[in-house]
Amino acid sequence: MPRLSVQRLNELAAGALERAGATAETARITAAALVAAEAQGLGSHGLARVAQYAAHLRHGRVDGDARARIVRDRAAACLVDAGEGLAFPACALAVSEAIARARAAGAAFAGVTRSHHFGAAAWHLQPVAEAGMVGLAFGNSPAAMPAWGGRRAIFGTNPIAAVFPRRGAPPLVIDLSLSEVARGKLMVAAREGKPIPAGWALDKAGHPTTDPKAGLEGMMLPAGGVKGAMLALMVELVCCALTGAAFGFEADSFFTDAGNRPRIGQAFIVIDPDALAGNDGFHERIETLVATMLLDPQVRLPGQRRVELARRAEAEGIEVPAQLLAQLESLAG
Numbered sequence: 001m002p003r004l005s006v007q008r009l010n011e012l013a014a015g016a017l018e019r020a021g022a023t024a025e026t027a028r029i030t031a032a033a034l035v036a037a038e039a040q041g042l043g044s045h046g047l048a049r050v051a052q053y054a055a056h057l058r059h060g061r062v063d064g065d066a067r068a069r070i071v072r073d074r075a076a077a078c079l080v081d082a083g084e085g086l087a088f089p090a091c092a093l094a095v096s097e098a099i100a101r102a103r104a105a106g107a108a109f110a111g112v113t114r115s116h117h118f119g120a121a122a123w124h125l126q127p128v129a130e131a132g133m134v135g136l137a138f139g140n141s142p143a144a145m146p147a148w149g150g151r152r153a154i155f156g157t158n159p160i161a162a163v164f165p166r167r168g169a170p171p172l173v174i175d176l177s178l179s180e181v182a183r184g185k186l187m188v189a190a191r192e193g194k195p196i197p198a199g200w201a202l203d204k205a206g207h208p209t210t211d212p213k214a215g216l217e218g219m220m221l222p223a224g225g226v227k228g229a230m231l232a233l234m235v236e237l238v239c240c241a242l243t244g245a246a247f248g249f250e251a252d253s254f255f256t257d258a259g260n261r262p263r264i265g266q267a268f269i270v271i272d273p274d275a276l277a278g279n280d281g282f283h284e285r286i287e288t289l290v291a292t293m294l295l296d297p298q299v300r301l302p303g304q305r306r307v308e309l310a311r312r313a314e315a316e317g318i319e320v321p322a323q324l325l326a327q328l329e330s331l332a333g
């Protein structure tokens with residue numbers, strides 16, 4: 001399997017997106033997020049998404065020339081309009097604003113509206129951890145799960161993420177979708193011609209399936225049954241009712257080239273620990289909990305594996321399936 005440097009993969013991904021119609025800056029930041037996900041072992045949110053985003057650009061499902069801007073503004077809250085473009089520039093603006101406002105107010109909320117797929121949710125929270133703050137991220141997505149008891153897809157897989165900084169150690173990073181697995185895993189399985197485990201998805205008739213293509217045409221199952229479904233409802237409301245974004249059932253699937261502009265939403269909450277227990281108190285509590293967790297040698301801290309894989313990727317490069325690499329090279333021209 002070919003192995004390429006992180007820098008080279010960034011160049012290929014950015015080139016493919018810019019060639020499809022994104023501005024150079026949008027292509028750069030989007031490529032950085034996708035390559036970072038690939039480096040961290042998150043293939044479902046990594047390089048496999050380049051072709052998807054490029055197709056959406058070519059088919060007009062996103063505006064490649066969009067410029068994110070703040071459209072509503074209050075002391076500890078703001079709303080960023082992604083302009084129906086790719087999500088990453090808008091999310092970067094929202095997170096930057098939330099950090100600055102949390103420094104002044106102790107906590108801040110930044111919403112994003114009229115947006116697109118925002119990749120691995122925790123990626124957006126890296127600047128929050130670097131600022132020594134706690135961050136929460138939420139995103140809705142095209143309908144993929146039914147309301148509990150229903151048989152029609154209404155909610156997206158609706159990922160949530162959190163980051164908690166540590167002194168002298170990588171932050172604790174929690175990142176999960178509220179479906180049993182991320183829908184992107186079905187995309188990868190379908191591309192590779194592999195079955196999926198039972199319990200991941202239903203076909204469009206509502207029957208359990210191990211065929212990833214049938215699952216993509218059907219529905220995902222919520223993690224934890226009714227609890228996952230209720231959390232998905234919460235995320236839908238936070239990301240859409242508060243921002244004016246489209247609900248999941250109003251957005252066409254990401255897994256088709258043609259369709260409407262999804263206009264979905266994201267939300268970021270940033271909290272300055274110094275406004276509450278104080279930085280020293282916060283870090284003492286974090287390290288007390290971490291030390292207790294690690295008394296069991298089986299425990300792996302959340303985010304640890306991603307850090308290890310990313311470091312290895314920087315040093316050794318990333319293995320890319322030959323078919324995927326050929327696709328990237330073709331798209332980049």
